[in-house]
Amino acid sequence: MDDPTLALCVRGVSKSFGGLQALKDIDLDIASGSIHGLIGPNGAGKTTFFNIITGLYSADSGNFKLQGKSYSPAQAHEVARAGVARTFQNIRLFKEMTALENVMVGRHLKTHSGVWAAILNTPSFKQEEYSTKLQAHALLEYVGIESLAKLKAKTLSYGDQRRLEIARALATDPCLLALDEPAAGMNGAEKKELKVLIEKIRRDNKTVLLIEHDVQLVMGLCDQLTVLDYGTKIAEGSAEQVQKNPLVIQAYLGTNGVGPN
Amino acid sequence: MANTLNRTHPLLMERFKSSRGLQIAFAVCVLLLPLLLQCFGNAWVRIADFALLYVLLALGLNIVVGYAGLLDLGYIAFFAVGAYTYALLSSPQLSYAFPWIVEIFPNGLHTPFYIAVPLSALLAGLFGLLLGAPTLRLRGDYLAIVTLGFGEIIRVFLNNLDRPVNITNGPKGIGDIDSLTVFGAPLSRRLDLGFTEIPSVTLYYYLFIVLVTFSIVICNRLEHSRIGRAWMAIREDEVAAKSVGIHTRNLKLTAFGIGAIFGGISGAMFASFQSFVSPESFSLMESVMVVAMVVVGGIGYLPGVVIGALLLSALPEVLRFVAGPLQELTGGRLDAAILRQLLIAVAMISVMLLRPSGLWPSPDQDHGDSKGSKDPNNNRSKDHG
Numbered sequence: 001m002d003d004p005t006l007a008l009c010v011r012g013v014s015k016s017f018g019g020l021q022a023l024k025d026i027d028l029d030i031a032s033g034s035i036h037g038l039i040g041p042n043g044a045g046k047t048t049f050f051n052i053i054t055g056l057y058s059a060d061s062g063n064f065k066l067q068g069k070s071y072s073p074a075q076a077h078e079v080a081r082a083g084v085a086r087t088f089q090n091i092r093l094f095k096e097m098t099a100l101e102n103v104m105v106g107r108h109l110k111t112h113s114g115v116w117a118a119i120l121n122t123p124s125f126k127q128e129e130y131s132t133k134l135q136a137h138a139l140l141e142y143v144g145i146e147s148l149a150k151l152k153a154k155t156l157s158y159g160d161q162r163r164l165e166i167a168r169a170l171a172t173d174p175c176l177l178a179l180d181e182p183a184a185g186m187n188g189a190e191k192k193e194l195k196v197l198i199e200k201i202r203r204d205n206k207t208v209l210l211i212e213h214d215v216q217l218v219m220g221l222c223d224q225l226t227v228l229d230y231g232t233k234i235a236e237g238s239a240e241q242v243q244k245n246p247l248v249i250q251a252y253l254g255t256n257g258v259g260p261n
Numbered sequence: 262m263a264n265t266l267n268r269t270h271p272l273l274m275e276r277f278k279s280s281r282g283l284q285i286a287f288a289v290c291v292l293l294l295p296l297l298l299q300c301f302g303n304a305w306v307r308i309a310d311f312a313l314l315y316v317l318l319a320l321g322l323n324i325v326v327g328y329a330g331l332l333d334l335g336y337i338a339f340f341a342v343g344a345y346t347y348a349l350l351s352s353p354q355l356s357y358a359f360p361w362i363v364e365i366f367p368n369g370l371h372t373p374f375y376i377a378v379p380l381s382a383l384l385a386g387l388f389g390l391l392l393g394a395p396t397l398r399l400r401g402d403y404l405a406i407v408t409l410g411f412g413e414i415i416r417v418f419l420n421n422l423d424r425p426v427n428i429t430n431g432p433k434g435i436g437d438i439d440s441l442t443v444f445g446a447p448l449s450r451r452l453d454l455g456f457t458e459i460p461s462v463t464l465y466y467y468l469f470i471v472l473v474t475f476s477i478v479i480c481n482r483l484e485h486s487r488i489g490r491a492w493m494a495i496r497e498d499e500v501a502a503k504s505v506g507i508h509t510r511n512l513k514l515t516a517f518g519i520g521a522i523f524g525g526i527s528g529a530m531f532a533s534f535q536s537f538v539s540p541e542s543f544s545l546m547e548s549v550m551v552v553a554m555v556v557v558g559g560i561g562y563l564p565g566v567v568i569g570a571l572l573l574s575a576l577p578e579v580l581r582f583v584a585g586p587l588q589e590l591t592g593g594r595l596d597a598a599i600l601r602q603l604l605i606a607v608a609m610i611s612v613m614l615l616r617p618s619g620l621w622p623s624p625d626q627d628h629g630d631s632k633g634s635k636d637p638n639n640n641r642s643k644d645h646g
Contacts, residue, residue, distance in 0.1 A: 054504065055503075056500070075503075076500070076503035076504055077503045077504075077506045077507055077508050077509070079504075080503070080504060080505055080506030081506050085504070085505070086504050088500075088501065088504075092498045092500060092501035092504075093497075093498070093501070094493060094494050094497035094498060094501065094502075095497055095498075096493070096496075096497055096561075096623070097490070097493055097494070097497060101490055101493075104487075104490055105490045105491065105493075105494045105502070105505055105507070106505045107487075108487060108490075108491055108494075108505055108506055108507050109505070109506035111487050112487075113486060113487045113488070114488065115483070115488055115515060115519065117486075118482050118483050118486030118487070118488055118489070119479050119482055119483065121482055125486070128487070129485075129486070129487075132487070151625070152625050155625055168505060169504075169505070171505070172505055172506060
């Protein structure tokens with residue numbers, strides 16, 4: 001439980017909405033530097049779990065540790081401070097701000113200038129603005145949309161908006177990057193590019209938690225998979241192991257047992 | 262047509278930013294304007310003075326509504342707090358109410374402006390935080406209604422605080438307020454330069470121009486800072502803002518507080534300029550007018566806000582001169598005041614229809630590279646040279 005090589009370690013997470021038990025006693029370990037997939041049929045509790053570890057919902061019970069340090073995901077902004085950055089299933093960008101500004105907002109926690117520094121335009125304020133701008137440009141370049149830095153986020157294409165959201169999340173220097181259905185609504189070519197980007201993020205020693213409906217993407221990308229169904233964990237392991245698990249086949253891939261590939 | 266306008270505006274701003282000549286020409290025009298207006302009578306300079314006061318108010322409200330996206334319909338309350346604080350500190354009113362003040366200040370309470378104005382700002386800022394704190398969880402319409410109520414509460418208080426102890430003098434208002442005295446020269450008296458005399462209204466014009474310039478610089482710096490970006494992030498999407506670690510409660514309170522400080526300072530200016538305040542000046546309609554200035558001009562975009570405030574504050578006054586002849590045309594059947602309201606309504610509706618995002622909205626693309634974002638040498642030389 002105190003293993004610092006685990007990026008995220010949660011034990012016994014439960015959550016119910018009124019009479020509906022959305023999550024029952026879920027345990028989950030995510031190894032540092034890995035891509036961990038969270039899959040399950042619609043209504044399995046993936047998004048509920050996701051919203052709990054990112055502080056949008058509060059859990060009824062559960063223990064949470066991030067790199068060996070416990071954190072309580074009660075407030076979304078505290079979760080970001082603890083080191084979890086997320087993207088949203090329905091893209092949530094700051095639409096009227098430029099792409100660059102979106103990423104600069106992501107640096108909020110790592111910068112410290114206050115109101116007075118800004119009003120007096122102090123040298124340290126200018127220095128911080130300058131370095132924030134450079135970092136934001138670098139991140140935009142990293143996700144491949146540097147040329148769009150000055151455009152308002154709302155004018156970007158769908159795929160580019162997804163990339164921008166990832167860049168904004170990366171700007172917080174997270175120890176865990178949580179992506180909520182990043183491939184939703186993407187065409188084949190865009191999905192391939194996304195896969196390349198996520199692999200690049202892992203190569204740079206970031207840990208990724210991925211919720212995804214696209215089975216092919218998940219199977220090809222994830223080191224470990226956790227499968228939820230009706231709020232309980234029914235399987236865990238590598239893509240091959242999970243694909244062979246009869247419970248998973250029954251719940252998720254269909255009773256006839258025809259897996260992908 | 263709206264599209265072509267949208268494209269020309271950012272270019273206009275760019276040309277202005279890059280041309281020193283245009284900037285100097287603009288500054289000279291602004292400085293000479295009251296001297297020109299004076300020739301047509303001081304009433305015109307007064308209109309310009311009030312327009313500048315409204316610019317100050319609109320800039321403050323723009324921080325709350327434009328940047329942080331919190332619709333505040335009671336903003337005029339902070340204007341009132343500032344005005345009454347200044348009025349009480351610089352008029353005989355408190356001496357009438359409390360005899361012990363006369364004992365301490367036998368010549369009457371004449372607080373110098375460098376104490377009275379900051380106090381007005383501070384108190385207004387405190388009221389901003391007081392209002393902000395309970396409304397943090399509210400958004401949109403709900404927030405608007407609560408702030409509207411707060412604005413009215415302040416006005417009702419001012420109206421009724423003449424009993425049991427007469428503090429605000431009720432609906433009769435407070436008079437005999439000291440005017441500002443800058444470098445020993447009271448702005449209420451004409452300044453004799455030897456070859457010419459500058460009337461009081463023109464002196465106030467220059468004071469307000471200085472304040473507006475400072476405010477624009479401050480707003481502009483805040484807009485392009487970590488705090489300003491966080492405000493805008495909250496405006497755009499509060500959940501996403503939290504997800505990158507923005508403490509939304511503190512930042513909303515900061516916006517309320519700073520916006521209120523702007524309101525308080527303009528209130529103090531208003532009190533000293535008018536040398537009289539009464540609750541009447543702080544009605545709901547005034548709050549609505551300031552919101553309209555921000556929205557009609559171009560919410561969250563400084564040039565738009567300034568234009569909106571200038572137009573909407575000057576328009577009713579200018580229409581006075583149009584409404585009169587129109588009234589005569591109709592044989593006096595139409596009341597000039599009603600006609601004026603009608604024309605303002607028509608103007609506002611046409612803006613809504615033709616330019617729904619404001620007269621001068623922020624451009625879709627950031628053309629400005631004046632911050633030297635891509636040119637490290639330029640920026641470095643500024644920092645160390």
